[in-house]
Amino acid sequence: MHGRGLTKHYGGVPVVDGVDLELRAGECFGLLGPNGAGKSTLIRLILGLAPRDDGELEVLGRSVPDAIRAIRARCGVVPQQDNLDIDLTAAANLRVYARYFGLGGPAVEARIDRLLAFFQLADRRGAEIEALSGGMKRRLILARALINDPELLVLDEPTTGLDPQARRLVWQQLRRLRREGRTLLLTTHYMSEAARLCDRLAVMDGGRLLALGTPEELLRWYVEPYVVEVPLDGEDFQPLSQAPGCRLRVTGDTAYLYTDDPGPLVDRVRTAGFDPPYWRPANLEDVFLGLTGYELRED
Amino acid sequence: MAPRLALAIPHGRSVAVWMRNLRVWRRYAVPSLIGNFGEPLLYLLGLGYGLGRFVSGMADMPYLAYLASGVLCATAMNTASYEGLYAAYTRMTRQDTYGAMLATPLQVADVVAGEVAWCATKALISGVTLFVVAGALGAIPLAGLPLAALPVVLLMGLTFGAMAVLVTTLAPSYDFFLYYFTAFITPMFLFSGVFYPVDTLPGWLQAAVVALPLFHGVELVRPLFSGELPDPLAVHLAVPAIYLIGAFQLATVCLRRRLLV
Numbered sequence: 144m145h146g147r148g149l150t151k152h153y154g155g156v157p158v159v160d161g162v163d164l165e166l167r168a169g170e171c172f173g174l175l176g177p178n179g180a181g182k183s184t185l186i187r188l189i190l191g192l193a194p195r196d197d198g199e200l201e202v203l204g205r206s207v208p209d210a211i212r213a214i215r216a217r218c219g220v221v222p223q224q225d226n227l228d229i230d231l232t233a234a235a236n237l238r239v240y241a242r243y244f245g246l247g248g249p250a251v252e253a254r255i256d257r258l259l260a261f262f263q264l265a266d267r268r269g270a271e272i273e274a275l276s277g278g279m280k281r282r283l284i285l286a287r288a289l290i291n292d293p294e295l296l297v298l299d300e301p302t303t304g305l306d307p308q309a310r311r312l313v314w315q316q317l318r319r320l321r322r323e324g325r326t327l328l329l330t331t332h333y334m335s336e337a338a339r340l341c342d343r344l345a346v347m348d349g350g351r352l353l354a355l356g357t358p359e360e361l362l363r364w365y366v367e368p369y370v371v372e373v374p375l376d377g378e379d380f381q382p383l384s385q386a387p388g389c390r391l392r393v394t395g396d397t398a399y400l401y402t403d404d405p406g407p408l409v410d411r412v413r414t415a416g417f418d419p420p421y422w423r424p425a426n427l428e429d430v431f432l433g434l435t436g437y438e439l440r441e442d
Numbered sequence: 443m444a445p446r447l448a449l450a451i452p453h454g455r456s457v458a459v460w461m462r463n464l465r466v467w468r469r470y471a472v473p474s475l476i477g478n479f480g481e482p483l484l485y486l487l488g489l490g491y492g493l494g495r496f497v498s499g500m501a502d503m504p505y506l507a508y509l510a511s512g513v514l515c516a517t518a519m520n521t522a523s524y525e526g527l528y529a530a531y532t533r534m535t536r537q538d539t540y541g542a543m544l545a546t547p548l549q550v551a552d553v554v555a556g557e558v559a560w561c562a563t564k565a566l567i568s569g570v571t572l573f574v575v576a577g578a579l580g581a582i583p584l585a586g587l588p589l590a591a592l593p594v595v596l597l598m599g600l601t602f603g604a605m606a607v608l609v610t611t612l613a614p615s616y617d618f619f620l621y622y623f624t625a626f627i628t629p630m631f632l633f634s635g636v637f638y639p640v641d642t643l644p645g646w647l648q649a650a651v652v653a654l655p656l657f658h659g660v661e662l663v664r665p666l667f668s669g670e671l672p673d674p675l676a677v678h679l680a681v682p683a684i685y686l687i688g689a690f691q692l693a694t695v696c697l698r699r700r701l702l703v
Contacts, residue, residue, distance in 0.1 A: 153703075192544060193703055212453075212547045220545035226538035230466040239465060242458035243546035291546075 144295065144328070149188055150197035151181075151350075158184045160350035161198070166295075171317070171327040173341035175334070175431055177440045181350040182330040183223060186299050189328070190220060203295060216244060219288035221298040225280050227272045233283055234259065234268040237290050244291045251290070258286040262316065278309030285316065296320060298329040302336060314339055334427040344427070348435045358427060365433055366425045367401040371408050373420045382415050394437035401425065450694040452555030455548060459556020460563070462539075467564075475571065478521075482572040485513050486579055489637070501639055503583075503668060510572070510581040511667045512636030514591060515659035517572050518565035518598035523627055525561045526606025527619045533557075534610060540701060550698045554607055554690060561603025562596050569595035586669040594666075598659045601682040604689035611696035630656045635664075655682040
């Protein structure tokens with residue numbers, strides 16, 4: 144996938160604002176960003192599900208939207224909202240979806256069996272959609288997205304709303320799909336998900352890509368190795384701002400001190416009369432908050 | 443990017459959309475078929491037997507046969523309209539069936555074509571049911587060419603299906619459909635010659651009726667019931683076809699605007 148200057152306005156407001164993005168074959172690429180950052184719109188542009196206002200776009204070597212039928216035949220899509228066909232059983236959902244790709248016959252039946260087994264849904268093949276749990280529905284949507292054996296899999300928040308067990312199962316399957324050589328593009332709110340799955344990440348906000356790199360690169364470029372978290376309990380954080388060798392960020396009732404060397408800082412905070420601080424290695428969440436701000440987003 | 447002004451032509455793949463609806467219908471086919479028998483039976487019994495006692499015949503036909511030929515078209519109109527309005531709206535909004543379809547190689551024109559074809563199929567199913575009911579009541583003159591009316595039923599189903607899908611693509615909610623019925627479907631049902639000849643209407647109303655598709659369906663079916671060819675055949679075929687093509691094109695544009703933003 145190869146996009147240049149991708150732009151989309153809604154009512155004169157740019158939602159995707161001149162994004163350049165390149166996906167390498169066989170990688171898992173993560174798109175991170177707060178609500179309203181433009182992730183889903185960017186995905187819709189890439190899939191040709193929304194006309195773009197500007198920019199050039201090629202997916203799987205073909206141009207969008209001219210070759211959209213041919214491109215879609217080689218793509219799998221996991222939408223943010225569950226849109227399984229509630230008038231059909233689990234297996235019939237896959238069978239009917241395969242027809243949309245012009246696929247049918249014994250090969251598809253065998254594939255349905257394999258996919259249901261792969262996503263641990265084999266005993267639910269005759270189940271009505273409404274009788275499935277949230278995790279099962281999500282797995283069925285993943286199975287549906289694979290019915291055409293896609294080279295590129297696009298997943299918009301694949302694990303939102305899942306419990307930790309179901310989320311781990313989905314991660315495991317996504318890693319396996321990547322090992323099979325498929326290219327994955329996913330959006331997520333979960334930094335742990337991004338860190339575990341993605342070869343490269345982009346942080347998006349206000350319709351632009353703010354940073355792009357491997358998880359290690361983003362950590363190295365955008366944040367110190369350690370964070371000291373200080374619970375504030377309504378105390379004035381001004382004394383902390385004097386601390387040497389660190390960078391202070393305050394959100395709500397917590398002060399974050401980013402540093403290369405947490406030891407002396409912890410002592411200093413304790414002697415200054417604050418509650419005992421807690422220190423940890425910096426993670427992608429710190430990168431994310433540093434780039435997109437610490438304030439609460441209203442949707 | 444410049445909007446595409448070319449005419450939308452559906453791909454053969456739209457059959458998959460039609461097949462999806464057929465598969466769902468088959469699951470509930472029995473109650474649906476029983477429902478199909480009910481309404482035409484009521485019209486034929488209620489009006490045909492009741493009113494038929496006072497009306498010896500109309501346009502040189504037994505009144506029951508006259509009525510059956512009109513109700514055949516009206517049933518096709520109603521069935522296709524309900525399917526293209528309420529059922530299609532549910533698939534478009536609540537179930538996001540179209541959203542799922544559009545993430546595959548299917549395009550908007552394919553979805554619209556599949557839906558319209560399905561509306562017509564349901565119209566044909568109720569048309570056949572009506573044939574069975576009317577035949578059992580002796581309302582179908584065997585001397586005529588009654589089976590030639592079934593392609594007309596299909597045409598009515600396509601036309602009213604396309605118009606209903608167009609209304610659906612513009613509808614903000616289910617309530618919107620009531621306006622469509624009150625302003626359009628019900629007057630057509632009453633004034634298009636289903637129950638009595640159109641030439642009893644005032645001239646201005648006749649002119650309006652002739653510009654609408656149902657009248658032409660009735661004008662196609664009725665002569666076939668008495669073994670004659672409709673006249674002028676080309677006009678009676680062309681008016682519904684124009685509505686069909688126009689509504690299909692508009693529905694494709696409107697659905698694209700509604701879903702692909």
